[in-house]
Amino acid sequence: MTLLELVVWLVIGFTGYQFWRVRGISERSNSFLKQYCDTHGLQLLSVARSKTRFSFKYGKPDWQSTFVFEFSSNGEDRYSGEVEMIGLRVIRTEVPPYKM
Template identity: 25%
Template sequence: MSKILTLLLLALLVYYWWRSQQIKDKAYQAVLTRCYQLDVELLDSNIALVKQGLIKDKNNRWHWQRDYQFEFTSTREHRYQGRVSMVGFHVVDLHLEPFHIN
């Protein structure tokens, strides 16, 4: 019985990791699209998970939210911060701090 529970736990962990990677890829694509639209460059070709947890929506339903942070530049001299929030595969917020326009 303990082997079955161990395998089940391992399967759940693998599923969580796999789904997290898919969500991160979706967030990364959203960030790339926004950077292209604003004519800025995503630095380091990376986004980093900075926070995750349960949140309530306006209908009092619970959802798992992940927040990713990234850096971008518009001038190639200054680094600016950005943040994208995901609930499942949906982008709920994508924010870039104010930046200089070339």
């Protein structure tokens, strides 16, 4: 095995690891939003990642992701909120005023 082959395998492994890391962050946001909506008596309609970038906040390199989600409070109206995460930690949740 040459040095070039070793580097190629390391790059492939690192790319695969980062793919699964971002996938895990998406699953964590989905479970957080389900819990958030259950706690506040809301119905979660959809979740989508709107932005992901590499960040060095809090002294550790990790993915900073923003998710947009739609929810309903009475089953008829639809509202959009936003969740920001760094790694698996939720940093900010924004929800507009909604009808009870």
